Amino acid sequence: MSKTIKFKLISVFSFISFLIIWQICTDVLHLLPPYSLPSPIKTFSTFFVKISSTSPDGSVLPIHILASLQVALLGFLSGAVLGTPLGITMAWNKKFDMMVKPVFDLLRTIPPIGWIPIMILLLGIGTQAKVALIFVSSFVPCVINSYTGIKQTSHIHFWVGQTFGATNSQLLRKIAIPTALPFIFTGLRVSLSVAWMSLVAAELLAATRGLGYMIQIARTIGRADIIVLGMLLIGSIGGVLSILLEYVENKFVKGGV
Amino acid sequence: MENTGTVTAKNIMIKCNSIFKTFESKDDENEVIRNFNLEIKENEFVVLFGPGQCGKTTVLNIIAGLEQSTKGEVFVNGRKITEPGPDRGMVYQTTALFPWLTVMGNVEFGPKSLGVKKKERRERAQYYIDLVGLKGFEKHYPIKLSGGMQQRVGIARAYCNNPPVILLDEPFGALDAQTRYLMEEELGRICTKEKRTIVFVTNNIEEAIYLADRIVLLTNCPTTIRKEYIIGLPRPRDYTSNDFLTLRKEITSEMDETI
Numbered sequence: 001m002s003k004t005i006k007f008k009l010i011s012v013f014s015f016i017s018f019l020i021i022w023q024i025c026t027d028v029l030h031l032l033p034p035y036s037l038p039s040p041i042k043t044f045s046t047f048f049v050k051i052s053s054t055s056p057d058g059s060v061l062p063i064h065i066l067a068s069l070q071v072a073l074l075g076f077l078s079g080a081v082l083g084t085p086l087g088i089t090m091a092w093n094k095k096f097d098m099m100v101k102p103v104f105d106l107l108r109t110i111p112p113i114g115w116i117p118i119m120i121l122l123l124g125i126g127t128q129a130k131v132a133l134i135f136v137s138s139f140v141p142c143v144i145n146s147y148t149g150i151k152q153t154s155h156i157h158f159w160v161g162q163t164f165g166a167t168n169s170q171l172l173r174k175i176a177i178p179t180a181l182p183f184i185f186t187g188l189r190v191s192l193s194v195a196w197m198s199l200v201a202a203e204l205l206a207a208t209r210g211l212g213y214m215i216q217i218a219r220t221i222g223r224a225d226i227i228v229l230g231m232l233l234i235g236s237i238g239g240v241l242s243i244l245l246e247y248v249e250n251k252f253v254k255g256g257v
Numbered sequence: 258m259e260n261t262g263t264v265t266a267k268n269i270m271i272k273c274n275s276i277f278k279t280f281e282s283k284d285d286e287n288e289v290i291r292n293f294n295l296e297i298k299e300n301e302f303v304v305l306f307g308p309g310q311c312g313k314t315t316v317l318n319i320i321a322g323l324e325q326s327t328k329g330e331v332f333v334n335g336r337k338i339t340e341p342g343p344d345r346g347m348v349y350q351t352t353a354l355f356p357w358l359t360v361m362g363n364v365e366f367g368p369k370s371l372g373v374k375k376k377e378r379r380e381r382a383q384y385y386i387d388l389v390g391l392k393g394f395e396k397h398y399p400i401k402l403s404g405g406m407q408q409r410v411g412i413a414r415a416y417c418n419n420p421p422v423i424l425l426d427e428p429f430g431a432l433d434a435q436t437r438y439l440m441e442e443e444l445g446r447i448c449t450k451e452k453r454t455i456v457f458v459t460n461n462i463e464e465a466i467y468l469a470d471r472i473v474l475l476t477n478c479p480t481t482i483r484k485e486y487i488i489g490l491p492r493p494r495d496y497t498s499n500d501f502l503t504l505r506k507e508i509t510s511e512m513d514e515t516i
């Protein structure tokens with residue numbers, strides 16, 4: 001108990017020191033000019049202004065955040081919903097695996113960013129292209145991790161199931177999938193962070209809204225405060241998302257290892 | 258030797274009919290069982306006792322249907338064994354509990370697979386959890402339990418499915434001596450209360466004498482039956498009684514000749 005409190009105190013302390021050092025380097029010592037790195041105070045005030053201001057990029061901050069979240073979550077969820085069952089089926093069914101794996105292995109080595117040009121050609125620069133990109137980038141880790149997870153099932157556990165007369169589908173649902181669950185969640189976690197990162201990359205190239213777009217516009221007109229604000233928001237929203245996922249994982253994965 | 262007294266075909270539960278087993282790999286053949294014949298009566302407690310690596314687990318796995326014999330067949334209750342099934346419960350050498358299920362979840366796994374209604378299987382699971390002395394631990398996950406407690410769960414899980422045959426593969430091999438004695442006493446108690454046909458594998462002579470109706474002494478690999486001992490000592494048995502110690506000496510010296 002006291003250990004976790006201590007740990008939290010240290011985290012808070014490190015965070016505050018980071019802000020203080022940043023403040024000293026900028027506003028106090030002027031090591032860096034404000035047009036290249038704004039102070040934390042300046043960034044904070046930009047944050048409050050930008051909540052309700054549409055300049056310079058045409059949308060208020062909450063709209064940017066929502067736009068990014070919407071694309072990221074849509075892409076992530078569809079990647080997870082299709083990728084996880086695909087990985088499970090590949091690991092469970094040899095024939096299916098032999099059929100699908102070569103194609104999957106070829107496509108999975110293409111980095112998410114590499115998909116951007118073709119997505120833009122196919123689907124334009126609207127939401128669809130970005131969702132498709134996020135889908136591709138979260139799909140791959142979901143497949144790989146659920147596949148690996150199913151393969152981890154101990155043969156003794158299968159034996160136990162068989163001596164209890166479990167059917168093939170019971171072996172999958174009651175033994176292999178529970179074994180794979182921690183791996184499946186690893187896949188989801190990786191997917192989520194990859195999704196979030198490739199989203200920003202996509203928005204830098206082609207968008208009309210979203211945090212990446214906001215940063216991009218700020219860069220063209222030299223608004224370092226908005227750039228830094230965007231970066232911090234991307235970081236913290238990514239953090240919040242993974243905490244939420246961890247919460248869900250703790251609900252589902254039981255018994256620890 | 259083959260025929261232990263006046264066994265009628267009717268109450269023979271397990272029959273191993275000249276079993277041979279050779280494991281084959283690419284460039285190697287490993288003959289593990291050579292002409293193994295055994296008949297086990299209903300509700301008999303048979304201990305397969307043999308040196309390490311002699312093939313005890315393989316014999317048990319063949320009876321369980323988890324492994325196929327190279328030659329010969331096994332009959333359980335008159336039916337030829339080709340695959341594992343709910344008529345033969347198994348307790349494994351290492352803990353084979355499902356870590357993602359609670360004690361209750363593990364114990365009720367068998368009846369649940371067979372579609373037994375929740376209320377009935379809960380009651381049954383609870384009965385066996387109590388029987389192995391784990392009352393109050395129903396909601397614990399295996400990782401939180403000691404080795405001895407985990408094997409108790411394994412035993413309860415095997416019993417809960419109500420199989421006529423229970424196969425135990427050195428279930429106490431990984432436990433410390435103290436816990437081991439305790440578990441042997443518990444299993445002895447459970448077996449007098451809940452009659453089943455039991456095949457118990459061990460390489461511990463005290464354990465064998467303490468639990469067995471009959472000890473089947475196995476030879477080294479490729480293994481077969483060397484000698485059988487009917488253990489008539491009254492239960493519960495006393496590890497330190499003279500009869501116990503005499504038997505122990507007799508079997509041990511026989512065993513030493515084997516090696």
Ligand SMILES: Nc1ncnc2c1ncn2[C@@H]1O[C@H](COP(=O)(O)OP(=O)(O)OP(=O)(O)O)[C@@H](O)[C@H]1O
Nearest residue numbers: 280287289308309310311312313314315316460478
């Ligand atoms: N699946 C397998 N493939 C190849 N060889 C095997 C296999 N299973 C067992 N063996 C070999 O068969 C022999 C007997 O193994 P087994 O596990 O049956 O012995 P055991 O008496 O149970 O040993 P222990 O005392 O260690 O439990 C060993 O030499 C082992 O290497």
Ligand SMILES: [Mg+2]
Nearest residue numbers: 313314350426
């Ligand atoms: Mg063994």
